[in-house]
Amino acid sequence: MNTVIIINLNGNAFHLEEPGFQSLRAYLERAQAQLKDNPDKTEIMADLEQAIADKCGRFLRPHKNVLSAAEIDEVLKEMGPVQSEGAADAGAGASNPPNAESKPGGAAGAAPKRLYQIREGAIISGVCAGLAAYLNVDVTIVRIAFVLLTLLTTGIWILVYLVMMLVVPYANTGEEHAAAAGAPFNAQEVIDRAKKHYAEFKDSKEWRRHWRQQRREWRRRWHENAYWWGHNLQRNVHQFSTGAGYGGHLGATLLIPVLAVFNAILFCVWVAAIVSLATTGAIFGWVIGGSIPLWVSILILMFFYSMISRPLRHARRAIYWNTSGYNYFWFAAWYEIFSTAVLILICWFAYTHVPEVHDFFQHFVHNLTTIWNNIVESFHHTAAHKPDAGIDSRLPAAAAAASTSAFLAMRT
């Protein structure tokens, strides 16, 4: 059973299933955006609506008066995407550059491009495939980037994936597939999707059953743990009161949140440095000397980050072992949760109080494209110099080795 919506197409009433209505509305909105500057916009829109109405007519029978979503998709596919000035213009400007620089607002550029999840060929949900289509890069590169970011952020990046999975709409119709590769999505739609997904998610029976089971399991573990904690504490107190002294132990425990805050700040500075390097070519205004390509400098930054965070990590680990013993896992988990919370708090504070950061998040996707283009460009830069300089060709290999060791160092 599906909700039915009655629409008026150039003076004719049609009954559409709701998903069909959504795709039709999206199609007509995109057509309007395309024809924005066309003096005959109203007339063309009326022609298009009439053509859609004619096509819809063939699916209707005396005892079938509702158009299904699939039928609407078929009709829209037959209609084809609306091109602003007809075919002549499209031929002249065959390679449409991404409308990045023309309109900073980017609400309705030359080719409406939207972020979708693409199910076809997806490994998990299609977030990477959709992002790849949006950024116009190979899906493998996006997947590798996601895996690397997950490793770098010790798993926090997974949250970004999960949020995108729930928030970013699926490309269902042919039209949407075209738009996936072809203006940033509007915020209201994203919020609506998120609400809808959340409602579906909450209402599903399996999820509720699963949640009950999960709670039972947690409760059980909590009881077990409480036992162990009590047991250990008794033993520790006994040990320390007779041995090294309890003061040092307590101090070390208090150090954990301090380290977590420090770690979160370090991470923020590191990310900000990379972003500033990739967008302006300088780290907070400080220009790196010489002709080091961007991607090499990013690898160097990653290396420095891992060097600075390594002693921190060792200190953390030492504290875990000293304080917790059996409960290593719980301390580690508590630490990660705390540092993530601090990270989010810093981001939120910066977002609300620092205008630059606010702008950065506002133009996040656009920035990402700029950064990506800069990095790709820096690769081309080295490639172009390869034949005449022998050193250059060896540099990427050395940098790649350095980066691998940096990643390994971060994981240990």
Place this chain on the structure above:
Amino acid sequence: MTADQKFNPIRKGLLEFLILQIISADKVYVADMMKRLQETDFATQEGTLYPLLSKMRREEYVDYEWQESESGPPRKYYKLTAKGKSQLAEFKDYWAYLNTTIHQLGR
């Protein structure tokens, strides 16, 4: 890029003249035009055709009149204007010229 993809811009550029050619024979409406083009390499869709026709009408190569149909709403029948006719003749001459140029260059 395949040869077919390389021909794409050529086909797109020619579409306007093919439409002039189709309309030159008799008054036609959009669904007719699409049917005629469907069998050729120049198959196109309403999304492309309507904006193109409106541009051609603005440039005064074609004009349309409303005609009642037995089945359904009145339709727009397109016909050539004098300007459109001379444009078509010009195009045909140019096409013949291109043809001879291509053949002669190969010799």
